[in-house]
Amino acid sequence: MKNSAKKERFFAVVLKLIHRKGFKATTMRDIAQELNFEVANVYNYIPSKQALLETYIFDTQNEFHDAMELILESSYAPDEKLRHVISSYIRITTKRPYEQALLVNEWRNLKEPGLQRFLERRKAYENKLMWLLEDGMEQQLFKSADPKIATQTILASLRWLHNSYLQDDAPKNPIELEKQLLTFIFNGVSENG
Amino acid sequence: MKNSAKKERFFAVVLKLIHRKGFKATTMRDIAQELNFEVANVYNYIPSKQALLETYIFDTQNEFHDAMELILESSYAPDEKLRHVISSYIRITTKRPYEQALLVNEWRNLKEPGLQRFLERRKAYENKLMWLLEDGMEQQLFKSADPKIATQTILASLRWLHNSYLQDDAPKNPIELEKQLLTFIFNGVSENG
DNA sequence: TTTATATATGAACAAATGTTCACGTAAATA
DNA sequence: TATTTACGTGAACATTTGTTCATATATAAA
Numbered sequence: 001m002k003n004s005a006k007k008e009r010f011f012a013v014v015l016k017l018i019h020r021k022g023f024k025a026t027t028m029r030d031i032a033q034e035l036n037f038e039v040a041n042v043y044n045y046i047p048s049k050q051a052l053l054e055t056y057i058f059d060t061q062n063e064f065h066d067a068m069e070l071i072l073e074s075s076y077a078p079d080e081k082l083r084h085v086i087s088s089y090i091r092i093t094t095k096r097p098y099e100q101a102l103l104v105n106e107w108r109n110l111k112e113p114g115l116q117r118f119l120e121r122r123k124a125y126e127n128k129l130m131w132l133l134e135d136g137m138e139q140q141l142f143k144s145a146d147p148k149i150a151t152q153t154i155l156a157s158l159r160w161l162h163n164s165y166l167q168d169d170a171p172k173n174p175i176e177l178e179k180q181l182l183t184f185i186f187n188g189v190s191e192n193g
Numbered sequence: 194m195k196n197s198a199k200k201e202r203f204f205a206v207v208l209k210l211i212h213r214k215g216f217k218a219t220t221m222r223d224i225a226q227e228l229n230f231e232v233a234n235v236y237n238y239i240p241s242k243q244a245l246l247e248t249y250i251f252d253t254q255n256e257f258h259d260a261m262e263l264i265l266e267s268s269y270a271p272d273e274k275l276r277h278v279i280s281s282y283i284r285i286t287t288k289r290p291y292e293q294a295l296l297v298n299e300w301r302n303l304k305e306p307g308l309q310r311f312l313e314r315r316k317a318y319e320n321k322l323m324w325l326l327e328d329g330m331e332q333q334l335f336k337s338a339d340p341k342i343a344t345q346t347i348l349a350s351l352r353w354l355h356n357s358y359l360q361d362d363a364p365k366n367p368i369e370l371e372k373q374l375l376t377f378i379f380n381g382v383s384e385n386g
Numbered sequence: 387t388t389t390a391t392a393t394a395t396g397a398a399c400a401a402a403t404g405t406t407c408a409c410g411t412a413a414a415t416a
Numbered sequence: 417t418a419t420t421t422a423c424g425t426g427a428a429c430a431t432t433t434g435t436t437c438a439t440a441t442a443t444a445a446a
Contacts (some may be wrong), residue, residue: 079383082382145376146373152356189329190335190336
């Protein structure tokens with residue numbers, strides 16, 4: 001009575017539709033049509049279109065936050081912590097690429113007060129990473145650099161990953177992906193480091 | 194009769210509105226209201242909402258392509274070429290942050306056949322960068338790595354820049370920004386390269 | 387079997403949206 | 417000045433959209 005096959009199918013279809021057409025362009029009627037039933041029935045699965053968006057976005061955001069929290073609580077040095085942040089980012093993205101795509105592409109469609117809440121939480125996540133980088137710079141583990149720029153650049157370099165899993169563009173092996181990204185973020189592309 | 198002050202104001206307002214609310218959420222009436230005139234008058238400035246989107250996106254895309262083309266035609270080595278690609282990316286972004294934000298955030302709202310054209314051209318740009326990286330790997334200038342991943346990661350690490358210019362988040366000095374990004378992409382964050 | 391819960395229908399709604407048309411007024415050009 | 421071009425109004429339009437309601441059927445629990 002909790003997780004019926006119907007519900008699973010419903011949400012799978014919805015995620016794909018939103019990914020293909022975008023949240024705003026995906027109408028309740030689109031969803032119904034894709035599932036071969038009538039519009040009204042959509043409301044037996046979700047309370048509203050906005051609620052659907054909020055649930056997915058905040059659930060996914062929470063996953064990222066929880067992972068970050070555990071890493072920060074550990075006794076690892078900053079560079080090892082950064083490794084784990086990257087690793088957790090890849091793990092979540094490869095596990096739930098559609099949800100991550102939704103988070104990245106559709107957060108702008110949140111309405112207040114959800115939008116503000118989202119932005120605050122995102123800022124909090126970014127700040128934690130920034131302090132981690134500053135910490136590492138002080139300990140001479142990381143190059144001295146503008147912490148804000150470094151934070152945004154590192155996060156940006158991870159934010160495209162969901163695409164590689166949602167395209168015909170052959171999905172990558174997560175282990176190999178992690179190796180490549182760790183090398184890039186830690187050592188860059190240059191051969192003579 | 195070509196570039197009146199009215200037209201300039203119109204497009205400035207439109208770009209800001211779209212950036213704030215998103216393309217789909219920005220209605221013709223929103224635009225009219227922001228400019229203190231009636232909806233019908235919007236159609237004296239643009240033929241349609243879609244045409245507005247297409248014009249901005251393709252014009253901006255062309256700027257990036259033209260810059261890439263000039264760099265590839267030069268006799269620089271791959272690593273110097275990459276430096277120039279990054280440099281041109283930053284130059285265009287800091288010169289037209291709203292247009293770049295539009296390109297990055299709203300291309301999904303293109304309709305066929307514009308959407309397909311956009312994707313093909315984007316792929317072409319990515320391929321040029323990828324071949325540049327492969328070339329550099331062969332010449333031992335770049336680390337050996339998966340060229341697709343490297344391409345996407347480098348581009349992703351540049352695709353957030355417009356935000357830093359459109360937030361209260363103090364706009365950065367483009368020269369310093371370029372320095373930081375070159376260091377990151379070429380040598381990463383690690384102190385002992 | 388009876389009862390409750392999950393899933394489905396069809397019609398209707400109010401609001402929002404892109405666009406058009408016929409018609410004015412202001413501004414620039416001849 | 418006369419005339420073309422740029423800028424503006426008001427009303428109306430056909431669609432689309434999210435959502436609700438009353439009601440029906442299937443499925444599972446009692």
